[in-house]
Amino acid sequence: MRRSQLHRCITPWSVTSENQTTSFDYSRVVAQFKSQQILQQDRQELLDRIETVSKKSDQQHQQSFLKHFLRRGIIFSHRDFGDFLNDQEKSRPAYLYTGRGPSASSMHIGHLLPFYLCSSLQQTFDIPLVIQVTDDEKFLFRDINLDKLDKMTTENIKDIIACGFDQDKTFIFRNTQYFGEMYMTILQIQRCFSTNAVQKTFGFSGTDCVGKLSFAATQAAPCFASSFPKVLPFADRSNARCLIPCAIDQDPFFVLTRNNCCGPLKKSKPSLLHTTFLPGLKGPGVKMSSSDKDLSNVILLTDDEAAVKKKMRSAFSGGRATLKELQEKGADLEVDTAYQYLRYFLLDQQEFEEIGKEYGSGKISTGAVKDRAAEVVNSVLKTFREKRSAVTDETVKSFCEKRMLK
Ligand code: TYM
DSSP states (O other), X not given: OOOOOSOEEEOSSOEEESOTTSOOOHHHHHHHHTOEEOOGGGHHHHHHHHHHHHTXXXXXXXXXXXXXXHHTTSEXXXXXXXXXXXXXXXXXXEEEEEXXXXXXXXXXXXXXXXXXXXXXXXXXXXXXXXXXXXXXXXXXXXXXXXXXXXXHHHHHXXXXXXXXXXXXXXXXXXXXXXXXXXHHHHHHHHXXXXXXXXXXXXXXXXXXXXXXXXXXXXXXXXXXXXXXXXXXXXXXXXXOEEEEEEEGGGHHHXXXXXHHTHHHHTOOOOEEEEEXXXXXXXXXXXXXXTTOSOGGGOOBTTOOHHHHHHHHHTSOOOSOSSHHHHHHHOOOTTTOHHHHHHHHXXXXXXXXXXXXXXXXXXXXXXXXXXXXXHHHHHXXXXXXXXXXXXXXXXXXXXXXXXXXXX
16 A cells, blocks of 8 residues: 555644554654654664664664564654763763653553663663643643642552653653643743744744743653753753653644754754654554543553453454455555554564565465464553552652652
8 A cells, every 4th residue: 555645733632533444654753844754774773873883782682672663663863862872971961751642541451661671771771751741732722620730640640650761860740740840941932932933833823822822831841851950960050951742742842942042052952763653553654642532542551451451353454345355455554443553562573574474475364464473462561460469559659759869
């Protein structure tokens, strides 16, 4: 199938497309966002450079999500990642920043991607990580009442912790509680953002509430170490390098920050690593989203084995209308949900390649690939649930308390 030439609109709050059965053309996304694409032929060089800089051998990297996502093209683009590596090489201060906007009480399996990536980057480079939980954003943008938000936020923080971070090096904060500490930095950023620039970046109109406009500075603030005077352990917080792993929908916040703040405030530009979207189950052209009302499109972290198997069985497939046609033409792997989920979650490269070869040439059935994908997803969820059940209110407190990280 030809890749989509159709219009797609990616914003931090929705990813819409006119055709959910064609896959994203990420080269076009890169061209639209003007980020730096990581081409297939450059992946190995980048992996080698990471190994040199981090001094972690390939053996130690074996099961790393950083390596896995790079090798499979799931990390497909970046901004100034080379500068981050240069700074690491010179032992300059650096930290990771990512976040979550709690809009449902359980996160979905796509949310694991940036958090697993952060965990892997933290292990690789041994640096602090700050995680912003934007309960304020969901109040402003999704009209969710504050009581409900409070419960969702606590549950989401537990989900995040279960992704496996170094407690001594990780700080998780909710905007409604931590805002004061960042306020000096937010003020400086607000002075750099014009109403026009924010409106143009996000497409806000005159009838949008002012909170939406000012939120841009709140998500920008953690790009600068000055937002964490009592948390980030650097002697000089004025110019520490921030690296942000996220799916590309969050990129506009940081382009706005890079273009409007770093010059006037004399700060290093934040670097970014962009991942692709884990597609929903209904087709490759729509990202999995927790605000999706159709739960058959989404795998929640709370879904049990039977639910995952059932959802995967009815997922959009790149298999053909008849067995005969599948045997003649092979499956369309690019749009096949089950195969794509294997690309994200099956770490065994040899098995992944074999399935690709056999399914792509019609030697194995769609049902078999769907069942294998359900098994793999269930094993990811099983590990996740074991870790999640060990997260107590005390654990939450220790990740969220304001203290100097190591
Ligand atoms: P949120 O809660 O929408 O998403 C949290 C993180 O998950 C990524 N993501 C996905 N990745 C892969 N496949 C998907 N289907 C998928 N859906 C979501 C998002 O890109 C994000 O990285 N405003 C933000 C919270 C935030 C933030 C940040 C995120 C605050 N500061 C800094 C990243 C970096 C939000 O609502 O994310």
